[in-house]
Amino acid sequence: MLERSSDLRSRKRNSYYINKLFGKKQSTTRSSSTVKFSRRYTKIIPGDTRIGTNDQTGTYEEYTAPDIAIARAFLNKKSVTKDFFYIEIITPEGNLGKDKFGIY
Helix, strand or coil: CCCCHHHHHHHHHHHHHHHHHHCCCCCCCHHHHCCEEEEEEEEEECCCCCCCCCCEEEEEEEEECCCHHHHHHHHHHCCCCCCCEEEEEEECCEEEEEECCEEC
């Protein structure tokens, strides 16, 4: 049986108001499980005057991820060889980072 156009319009209108009241359903696509680049910035890392080291400038790359398992897999693929270069991933469960010494 074919729907009448007025029934179809009222159904669309109802779904519009339901979405407006309760929000759209969350997408379950794979794209939500990717790590996304947020920003790159520099920060001064204070030296230790007791042993005579000067301040250094650290470079940070900040990413976001939907969970820690995805963040850890991403960091395992990344390689950091430079001094004072850090990759940080922010997740709802906590933050992870990596420098030339490993994951922290």
